[in-house]
Amino acid sequence: MKLFIRGTVQGIGFRPTVYGVAKSLGIRGYVLNKGTNVEIGIKENDNVEEFLNSLMKELPPFASIDEIEVKDETIKGHEGFEIINSSEGEKTSVTPVDTAICDECVRELYDENNHRYLYPFINCTSCGARFSVIENVPYDRVNTSMRDFEMCEDCLAEYTNPMDRRFHAQTISCPRCGPKYTLYGKDKETVVLEDKKNPIATFAKLIDEGAIGIAKSWGGMHIICKFEQANRLRELYKRPAKPFAVMFRDLNAIEKYASLEEEEEKLMIAAQRPIVLLDKNASSDVLEDISPGLGNAGMYLPYSGFHYVLFHYLNPDGIIMTSANVSGEPMVIRNEDAFELKAEYLLLHNREIVNRIDDSVVRCCEGKNFFLRKSRGFVPTAIKIPYKDRVLSLGAGENVSLSISKDGNLFAFR
Numbered sequence: 001m002k003l004f005i006r007g008t009v010q011g012i013g014f015r016p017t018v019y020g021v022a023k024s025l026g027i028r029g030y031v032l033n034k035g036t037n038v039e040i041g042i043k044e045n046d047n048v049e050e051f052l053n054s055l056m057k058e059l060p061p062f063a064s065i066d067e068i069e070v071k072d073e074t075i076k077g078h079e080g081f082e083i084i085n086s087s088e089g090e091k092t093s094v095t096p097v098d099t100a101i102c103d104e105c106v107r108e109l110y111d112e113n114n115h116r117y118l119y120p121f122i123n124c125t126s127c128g129a130r131f132s133v134i135e136n137v138p139y140d141r142v143n144t145s146m147r148d149f150e151m152c153e154d155c156l157a158e159y160t161n162p163m164d165r166r167f168h169a170q171t172i173s174c175p176r177c178g179p180k181y182t183l184y185g186k187d188k189e190t191v192v193l194e195d196k197k198n199p200i201a202t203f204a205k206l207i208d209e210g211a212i213g214i215a216k217s218w219g220g221m222h223i224i225c226k227f228e229q230a231n232r233l234r235e236l237y238k239r240p241a242k243p244f245a246v247m248f249r250d251l252n253a254i255e256k257y258a259s260l261e262e263e264e265e266k267l268m269i270a271a272q273r274p275i276v277l278l279d280k281n282a283s284s285d286v287l288e289d290i291s292p293g294l295g296n297a298g299m300y301l302p303y304s305g306f307h308y309v310l311f312h313y314l315n316p317d318g319i320i321m322t323s324a325n326v327s328g329e330p331m332v333i334r335n336e337d338a339f340e341l342k343a344e345y346l347l348l349h350n351r352e353i354v355n356r357i358d359d360s361v362v363r364c365c366e367g368k369n370f371f372l373r374k375s376r377g378f379v380p381t382a383i384k385i386p387y388k389d390r391v392l393s394l395g396a397g398e399n400v401s402l403s404i405s406k407d408g409n410l411f412a413f414r
Helices: 013-025 050-059 104-108 153-160 197-208 229-237 262-270 286-289 305-313
Strands: 002-008 029-033 038-042 063-069 082-085 181-185 213-216 221-225 247-249 275-279 294-302 316-321 346-350 360-364 367-374 381-384 391-394 401-406 409-413
Touching: 013 029, 013 038, 013 050, 013 082, 050 063, 082 213, 181 197, 197 213, 197 305, 197 346, 213 391, 229 286, 229 316, 262 275, 262 360
Parallel strands: 029 082, 213 346, 247 294, 275 360
Antiparallel strands: 002 038, 002 063, 029 038, 181 346, 213 221, 221 316, 247 316, 275 294, 360 367, 381 409, 391 401, 401 409
16 A cells, blocks of 8 residues: 655654654554655555554644545565655655744753753754755755765764654754854954854854844844944944844743733744734833834744854843845855855854745734745745646735745745
8 A cells, every 4th residue: 555645744754753653553664755745655454544543643743734645556575664765756845944943952952961052053853944955855864955964973873763853854963063153253254262162152242242243044144233233233234214123032021122912922932933023012212223113123032043042142131133135135145245244243154055035024913914024934835726737926016926836736935
């Protein structure tokens, strides 16, 4: 028996879940990523119905199944169950979105006894950068910018251990083998770190002292500085009135500056971690320079290991963390181009950004969410449509939107 499963089944720990369910039930066969779908082979006389029922109960958080096709074909060999090497299909697949690091990874991040303590690229099968690093499907390490980082023995042991939560986590890494940050001055000189500290610690100290810095994130560059430096930042970037996004270390910090409704709070802590437009408190005069003349400001919470590590070293509860995009130009993603941006210090990592992806911006109103910018965490996602034609749709005006349809799916980008 062969099962062909289509939907969001790549980059979210689907194959390890299939493996775990099959092993627990004594199912014999295999699971295979084919780019356009996941193929599961199950030997005759094994209980397919029980397997599917159990699989539906154990689906990873971000998995969704659109279609299950069953073919009555005999499976040869495979006396146990295994994950076998991916093969290429038609390459029509829902590419996994970037999602904030999960609570378990955050716990590891702050555990001094864990070998990923304060490691900014921490992730697992359930979280981390996906769309921003993927070049092709199927979603395997060789098709991402993580292929440049060979797994060390420890990571390989986790990756190959069916009982480990990083089993087949394609972007797995650690301080020993993964990407690294380097701190530079504006003239491309490497900044000497104090007492050989983590470069993020030195960067945080410089921000605390009033510097304006740029940090490379998952899908682009952020300008970072304290609230008190807002007007100096406006002069430097010639943005006299444009609102800046601000990041806070936690919800308690946000509530000191903004009114936070229940639906807004849910959105703030969702895995997509968008920037949410929140109404300012009457007492939050400090935010006037952040969004001049407006009753609201764009606020969001940490979503990457880097953000958590940065706040670990920072003194303030909130900082300006806004896009470093140059108006009318594509987002800067290459390290060498970042030095053309205006900043006193640049914190850059050596992992390639494959797909530009900006922070999403959302406003809640009467229980509904309205996108001002639909990007990280929400793009690309597929919308089911009643036709299978291939259509490219382009919006007009300054905020261009586009969508591509194929085989009954509409992939919307904005």
